Amino acid sequence: MKPLLPALFLGLGLSTATTTPAAAYPVDCAILLCLAGGWPVSAECGHSHAVFIRRITPWPIEPPLQIWNCPMRVGLRGEQRPTERLYDIVFRADLPPAALSLPVVPASPILVDAQADVDISDPAFDFVRSIRVFHIERATQYWRGGNNDVCHQAQSVQLGSYGVQGDFIWQRSDVGAVPTAFDGLQGWRGSHAYDSASCPRLNQRAVFVEWRDHEGNYGFEQVNY
Incomplete structure (x- = not known):
């Protein structure tokens, strides 16, 4: 081979x-x-x-x-x-x-x-198993409640990957697993107490795919929607 x-x-x-x-x-x-x-x-x-x-x-x-x-x-x-x-x-x-x-x-x-x-x-054939697909949805909600104002950042991340024989499966993941090459990780803080001025606004949906060729060279594509 x-x-x-x-x-x-x-x-x-x-x-x-x-x-x-x-x-x-x-x-x-x-x-x-x-x-x-x-x-x-x-x-x-x-x-x-x-x-x-x-x-x-x-x-x-x-x-x-x-x-x-x-x-x-x-x-x-x-x-x-x-x-x-x-x-x-x-x-x-x-x-x-x-x-x-x-x-x-x-x-x-x-x-x-x-x-x-x-x-x-x-x-x-490791280049097949190197392919990973991320379906990412993120949004910010700001709640005001007296002294308990909360900036809540919700996330939904699904990871698609390949098994030993090329079988494909989806599983739950999180923002922490998303590769650094993904454009849009800035501003992610999770849920904390903020005033409205310092609550970063996020509203993003994207699909990100990464891979390595047979020599180990890295590649990726991102589709925002």
Whole structure:
């Protein structure tokens, strides 16, 4: 797996002149490959990055990578590795139709126990497990009550993350877990006694996604709504 990755990522930058249109392949296979390579410049990676971000743009908020929709096990030829199969799916326009036969993905709700159809527990796939999605809602309320004036900052934070085999799950979190790259953490103090002049006003809703590519380089996107 590891020796093959650099060659595949190099191919990303050379593929735009010889490949099929971006919508002709399972987009999650392209997301998987392009994310690992740090989103190199190509038509395929540009399209897959747009889908990756559109999925976290409300509503609904979806897993940005849906690896269970990438058929890495389907149509394996001989001793072909999963990553070689992935490259074929995204970039090979010269394969016969039978070799590129893909399962029909039903338009049904995403199950949290859906996962990759091959073993991705190897550390080479840690870039999948590095993806974290934060859905953040915050607001300020100021209550006046004699000597007990309170500046109350309410929060609702959900964290979406990936398991060992690429399964996606939401869980409760809090502002303290939100990465420092998130734009808007300033002014958070929780609930304290303040006068109205020193009560910081907050009214924010956002989705934040972060990841690291296969070399550990950090990336993120934030969508405010």
